Amino acid sequence: xxxxxxxxxxxxxxxxxxxxxxxxxxxxxxxxxxxxxxxxxxxxxxxxxxxxxxxxxxxxxxxxxxxxxxxxxxxxxxxxxxxxxxxxxxxxxxxxxxxxxxxxxxxxxxxxxxxxxxxxxxxxxxxxxxxxxxxxxxxxxxxxxxxxxxxxxxxxxxxxxxxxxxxxxxxxxxxxxxxxxxxxxxxxxxxxxxxxxxxxxxxxxxxxxxxxxxxxxxxxxxxxxxxxxxxxxxxxxxxxxxxxxxxxxxxxxxxxxxxxxxxxxxxxxxxxxxxxxxxxxxxxxxxxxxxxxxxxxxxxxxxxxxxxxxxxxxxxxxxxxxxxxxxxxxxxxxxxxxxxxxxxxxxxxxx
Numbered sequence: 001x002x003x004x005x006x007x008x009x010x011x012x013x014x015x016x017x018x019x020x021x022x023x024x025x026x027x028x029x030x031x032x033x034x035x036x037x038x039x040x041x042x043x044x045x046x047x048x049x050x051x052x053x054x055x056x057x058x059x060x061x062x063x064x065x066x067x068x069x070x071x072x073x074x075x076x077x078x079x080x081x082x083x084x085x086x087x088x089x090x091x092x093x094x095x096x097x098x099x100x101x102x103x104x105x106x107x108x109x110x111x112x113x114x115x116x117x118x119x120x121x122x123x124x125x126x127x128x129x130x131x132x133x134x135x136x137x138x139x140x141x142x143x144x145x146x147x148x149x150x151x152x153x154x155x156x157x158x159x160x161x162x163x164x165x166x167x168x169x170x171x172x173x174x175x176x177x178x179x180x181x182x183x184x185x186x187x188x189x190x191x192x193x194x195x196x197x198x199x200x201x202x203x204x205x206x207x208x209x210x211x212x213x214x215x216x217x218x219x220x221x222x223x224x225x226x227x228x229x230x231x232x233x234x235x236x237x238x239x240x241x242x243x244x245x246x247x248x249x250x251x252x253x254x255x256x257x258x259x260x261x262x263x264x265x266x267x268x269x270x271x272x273x274x275x276x277x278x279x280x281x282x283x284x285x286x287x288x289x290x291x292x293x294x295x296x297x298x299x300x301x302x303x304x305x306x307x308x309x310x311x312x313x314x315x316x317x318x319x320x321x322x323x324x325x326x327x328x329x330x331x332x333x334x335x336x337x338x339x340x341x342x343x344x345x346x347x348x349x350x351x
Contacts, residue, residue, distance in 0.1 A: 002033040002058070004099055004176070005085040007076030009069050010049065011039040013090035016224065017048050023093035023222075025056060029100040034059045037076045040066030045090075070189035070198050073172065077188065080179050087172045091224050098220035102176045105214045109138065113148075113206065113213035114176035115169060118221035132217045133165050141211040146261060148213055152203050153250065153262050154269035160314040166272050170199040174221040181209050196242035196276075200269075201249055208257060235283040240297045243273055247302055263309070270306035274298075274326045278338040287335070294331050294338075303327075 006024045010017065024034045036049040038061060046063060053059045062075055073087060084106060088094060098116075105111040120128045139148045150156060152169050159165065172189075181187065187206050192198050207213065236242075247270060254262050274297075281293040297303075307327040312320050322341065325334035 002031050002082045003084065004029065004032045004103055005035055005076075005080045005082045005179075006032060006088050006094075006099070007035045007037065007073060007080070007085055008088045008090055009037045009039055009072030009076065010041055010045050010090040011066065011069070011072070012041050012043045012045060014043045014045050014048060016091040016093075017045055020088065020090050020093050021048075021052050021059075023096070024088065025052075025058070026096050027094065027099045028097045029103060032058065032099055033082060035076045035079050036061045037072040037079075038063045039069070039072040039075075040064060068191055068193070070191045074188045077179075077182060083179055084176050085179055086174075086176050088221075089173060089223075092173070093222045093224075095220060095222070101216075101218060101220055105216065106176065109212065109214060111138075111176075111212050111214045112178045112181060112210040113144075115213065115215050116174045116220035117217050118171070118174045118223050119219045120223050120225055122225050127222075129219055130168065130223075131165070132168055132215050133159060133162075134215050135217045137215045139210075139213040144207060144210050144213050145259070148207055148210075149204060149259065150262060150265045152200070152207060153265035154267070154272065156264050156268055157314075160268070160311065161316060163272070163315060163319055166269075169203060170197060171223075172199055172202070173223070174219075177206060178210070182206065185209050192242075194242075194245065195249060196239065196246045200246065204250075204253055208253075208259075235285070236280055239277055239280040240293065243277060243297070244300070246273075267306040267309040270302055271310045271323060271326075274303075274322070274334075275341075278322075278326075278334065279342055281335075282338050282342050290338075291331060291335055294335055298326055298329055298331065298334070 008020065021034065036052065036059060038046045038049050049061045053061045060079065062079055064075055086102065102114045102116055105114045117132050118130050120130055133151060155163065155166050189198055189202055195201055250266050250269065254266060277297050278294065281290040284290050284293065303326065312323045312327065315323060322334065322337045325337060
């Protein structure tokens, strides 16, 4: 019997799909199954999926109407019959030993949640390793609750010195999930139409049920930066509303589970939300509209509460002005700093 399922949500991915699926069939760990979820694709992706299923008994295909990536992930989870599963996006691929490396922590350590690192591959072909906060760290039932959840929720203490790690754990991929935990507790994905970060919400919920987990800072995934279907690819008019839903979800998570130790991390996450919200306002294409949105979200009382519990001086010097301007509602200065930061980031894409 297979030990591990690889779930691949697919929508109009014909350009990269062969490379993606081939990377799963060439794994050094052979006792796996591959679940291809055709999310109503209108290109040749459905035919490609069916052809792989005919050729290899480890491949199963689910054809469904288009419902978005979260709905496709959920459809894949419902098909899983193995003890563990992982996700692979249809334009990305796996190193040949990815499954073996991740599953080793299940066999040797009994880990219920395995979190690896990944490579970012730019449009020019440059490969950069995305580091995890720690080289290797094991969590038992107590430290999952006291430490891992804090890692996911937001940066605190010394970790504020590396703000680039704020979202280092917030991917669905490069992770192993235990099937019984997911199905026994109905841990399914919430649509990106309903909440800003589906990964933040899902990983918090899943990790809260785990009795053991591990980080290991070895890349087990190739993330292709040309993925135009990602949430960060373009402007979203509902970003502020979706972040409000996110904040409510995090508050409910803390109070509903008695995780009072997570409030500092929560306030940190609220403060760091100024970066994606400001970036989205910048992408509106109009300075007038960007300024309107900046005023709108920074007037939310949650930011006053959050900045009162956040140590800006613990950030690197070059990050402090943006947070200072946000804290003191210096709207135009915040806008200018956002424009500068976005232009620097955009110039680095594809490098």
